[in-house]
Amino acid sequence: MAYPYKKMTSQDCDYIRSVTAPDRVWVGAEIASEYYRDEMPEYGVYQPDLYVEVVNKEEVSAIMAYAYKENIPVVCRGAGTGLAGGATCKYGGIMLSVMRMNKIFPIDRKNQTITAQPGALLIDIQAAAAAGGLFYPPDPGEKTASIGGNVITNAGGMKAVRYGLTRDFVRCIEAVMPDGSIMNFSSNVVKNTTGYDVKDLIIGSEGTLCILTEVTLKLLPAPTCTCTLVMPFKSLEECADMVPKVLELPFVPTAIEFLERELIDIVERNLNKMFPVKEGEAVLIVMYDASSKQELDSAVEAAAEAALANGALDCAIAGTPERAGAVWSVRGGILEGMKADSVAQEECDVVVPRARIAEYVKAAKKIASAHGIRVEPCGHCGDGNIHTEMLRGPEMSDEEWKAATHASLTELYALSKELGGQLSGEHGIGNGRLEFLEEFVGPRMIQLYKSIKLAFDDKLILNPGKVIEFNK
Numbered sequence: 395m396a397y398p399y400k401k402m403t404s405q406d407c408d409y410i411r412s413v414t415a416p417d418r419v420w421v422g423a424e425i426a427s428e429y430y431r432d433e434m435p436e437y438g439v440y441q442p443d444l445y446v447e448v449v450n451k452e453e454v455s456a457i458m459a460y461a462y463k464e465n466i467p468v469v470c471r472g473a474g475t476g477l478a479g480g481a482t483c484k485y486g487g488i489m490l491s492v493m494r495m496n497k498i499f500p501i502d503r504k505n506q507t508i509t510a511q512p513g514a515l516l517i518d519i520q521a522a523a524a525a526g527g528l529f530y531p532p533d534p535g536e537k538t539a540s541i542g543g544n545v546i547t548n549a550g551g552m553k554a555v556r557y558g559l560t561r562d563f564v565r566c567i568e569a570v571m572p573d574g575s576i577m578n579f580s581s582n583v584v585k586n587t588t589g590y591d592v593k594d595l596i597i598g599s600e601g602t603l604c605i606l607t608e609v610t611l612k613l614l615p616a617p618t619c620t621c622t623l624v625m626p627f628k629s630l631e632e633c634a635d636m637v638p639k640v641l642e643l644p645f646v647p648t649a650i651e652f653l654e655r656e657l658i659d660i661v662e663r664n665l666n667k668m669f670p671v672k673e674g675e676a677v678l679i680v681m682y683d684a685s686s687k688q689e690l691d692s693a694v695e696a697a698a699e700a701a702l703a704n705g706a707l708d709c710a711i712a713g714t715p716e717r718a719g720a721v722w723s724v725r726g727g728i729l730e731g732m733k734a735d736s737v738a739q740e741e742c743d744v745v746v747p748r749a750r751i752a753e754y755v756k757a758a759k760k761i762a763s764a765h766g767i768r769v770e771p772c773g774h775c776g777d778g779n780i781h782t783e784m785l786r787g788p789e790m791s792d793e794e795w796k797a798a799t800h801a802s803l804t805e806l807y808a809l810s811k812e813l814g815g816q817l818s819g820e821h822g823i824g825n826g827r828l829e830f831l832e833e834f835v836g837p838r839m840i841q842l843y844k845s846i847k848l849a850f851d852d853k854l855i856l857n858p859g860k861v862i863e864f865n866k
Contacts, residue, residue, distance in 0.1 A: 397854065397865035399485050400465045402443040410446055410488070413456040418447040418494075429471065429489055430482065436740060437479025437826030442469070442489035449494045451568070451576060451607040458605065459574025461488060461855055468572075469857050470605045472512060472540030476547065477741065478824025480600050484859040492542055495607065501526040502610075505582050507565055509610040512542025519611070529616040531557035534820070535726060542606045548598030550820035552649040552725075555776030556683070557614075559820075561597045568608035569596065572851040582610050595846065600822050601857040603850040617683035619690045620648070622718040624710040625701040626674025630654055632705045633676035634752035637775050639700050640680055641748070645693035649681040650776030651725055652751075657770045661727045664734035669724045670717060673707045678775070679721060728772055728783070736768075736785035740799040744810035745779040745819030754813055758782050761805045765798040766790070779819030782806060807834055823861045831861075 400406075411419045420426075425445045431438065448454050461468045467487035474481060483489050496513035506528060510519055517537040523530040532544065534551035543549075545567070549560045557563075566580040579593035580586050596603055627633040633652050640647055654676045658669045671677060680697055684690035698709040712718040732739055746754045755771045762769035762784055773780040784802060786795045807817055807830050817834045818827060832840050843862045847854070854864055 397485070397858070399467045399487060399855070399858075402466060402487065406460075406464060406466065407444055409460055410444060410457060413460070414446055414448060414453050418449075420445045425489075428474065429491075432474050432476040432479060432481050434477050434479055434741075434826060436738065437824060438482050438484060440483045440486070442483040443486045445489045445491065447491045447494050451495075451570060454490065454492075454570045454605055454607055455574045455576055457488065457490060457574075458570050458572060462573045462853060465853060465855065467855050467858050470542075470546075470601045472543035472546075473515070473536075473538055475536040475539045476543065476824065477743075477821045477826075478600075478818075479826040480547070480822060480824030480857070480860055481543075482825065484825060485865070487855075490605070492605070492607075493540065498522050501528065501613070502582070506613045507582055507610050508613055509608060510541050511608055512540060512545075512606045514541045515539070516541055516544055523613050524616065526613075527616055528613040530563065530611060530613055532560045532563060535729070541609060541611075545597055545609050546599060546601050546606055547822050548820070550774070550777070550779065552651060552681075552774055554774065554779075555650055556646050556648045561594060563612045564593065564597055565610040565612055567593055567596055567606055567610075569604040569606050571604050572853065572856045576607070577604070598822070600824060600861050602847060602861050603856065605856070615685070618685050619687055620681065620683045620718070621690055621694050622712040622721050623680045623682075623694060623697055623701070624671045624712065624721055625678040625680065625706040626671055626708055626710075627676050627678065627706055628674065630676040630755060631752045633674075633678050634755065634775060636678050636701060636704055636706065637748055637751065639704050640678075640697060641776070643693070643696050643700060645682060645689075645696060647680050647697075647776060648683045649679070649774070651679040651773070652775045653677050653679065653725065653728075653772055654770070657728060657731075657772055658724060660735045660770070661724050661731035664731045665727045667724050667727050668720065670712070670720050671708070671710050678706075679725060681718075732770065732783055732785055737788050737790070738786040738795060740784040740786075740803070741821070742782040742784070742803055742806045743773075743779065743819050743821045744782065744806065744815050744817060745777065746810055746813045746815030748775065748778045750813040750815070751775050751778060751780065754780060754809060754815070757809055758806055761809065762802050765802045766794070767798050767802055769802075774819070777819070778815070803830065825860055828860070828863060
């Protein structure tokens with residue numbers, strides 16, 4: 395196997411400067427510490443030997459060809475907003491930033507697609523689509539994430555219940571392989587049964603198979619109107635029981651989220667973002683998009699009637715952008731609010747069948763409480779992706795926190811599996827969940843993962859130690 399990797403020398407650094415530019419290469423102590431980690435330093439802080447900002451695919455190709463020849467590990471990094479410890483140099487080597495590769499090309503109106511380089515921000519992709527009267531639906535919470543990062547982690551978000559995941563919007567990919575070769579996966583076509591669907595294998599591979607250099611994305615006609623409803627309930631169980639009732643209606647919701655009052659209070663207290671509905675111990679937030687006011691009114695009326703018939707204390711309609719903005723601002727402020735309300739955080743982002751949400755949340759609270767941890771579940775109940783947020787109080791020592799979170803995660807993942815769920819709904823495996831993967835999926839699946847990795851990266855130089863580990 396490739397491990398142990400080559401320790402970079404001054405000659406290696408000089409070569410990288412020669413195929414890029416000296417003012418875009420940093421070495422050793424010159425590298426800013428923000429590039430040692432992603433948004434979850436708990437999942438590993440590792441210093442790269444060299445950090446380089448590339449500007450085109452030719453530079454990526456030259457770097458990868460050299461790294462392949464010299465047995466140097468390479469980690470591709472986008473905006474660094476990941477939550478799984480994925481974009482970190484676990485074995486040193488080269489950190490390759492694609493954030494200067496941020497061009498967004500004009501919309502292809504005949505095909506209703508948009509093409510972009512990997513460093514383009516999600517928020518800019520969405521704005522470019524909107525400026526052309528079209529709509530890019532994937533909507534993960536971090537809008538300043540790069541589109542390359544979204545693709546390579548198959549980002550989901552709140553609108554997945556109606557529109558699906560990033561994978562559902564990727565038409566084709568251009569990428570650099572670990573040996574430096576440049577390849578195209580599929581093309582700008584609606585369907586393709588030409589051989590194995592390698593494109594969909596790359597999406598969600600967390601930077602372990604290739605480096606994305608360009609992506610073409612499907613767009614949709616923009617909805618002309620939207621409305622958000624807030625349904626307060628006496629308990630989380632009643633709130634979760636309402637989810638299938640919403641999904642049974644003849645109108646497909648864009649998003650369905652739940653929040654408990656305690657979590658709303660955390661955001662209000664720490665961020666001064668006020669939630670407009672004060673009733674209920676738990677609230678269900680439902681959004682509808684529509685192409686006509688008549689269609690939207692029918693959806694809202696049906697949902698409101700169903701809510702009141704199934705135990706909701708009220709059904710508040712946030713019919714203006716300002717009111718809807720206040721609701722979604724609190725939902726979007728959860729991570730920031732919890733960071734302000736605790737010493738440290740750990741997250742489990744399992745996904746379970748929608749019918750088992752209430753059962754999972756109730757059991758998750760008991761599990762964390764038994765280990766002395768405060769837990770705040772929230773999430774995308776329209777697709778069963780529950781973010782189980784564990785918060786550390788100031789009274790816990792480092793050793794107590796580490797032991798308690800590890801024990802809680804072990805039980806939470808077992809619970810998810812028991813309920814027919816999966817280990818991660820959208821944040822991925824990275825480095826943070828690696829130790830739990832084999833127990834969850836089994837040794838035969840791990841063998842398949844290793845075979846796939848080796849088919850792309852026979853020297854194991856691309857983001858080593860993430861998703862699958864060879865170097866134990």
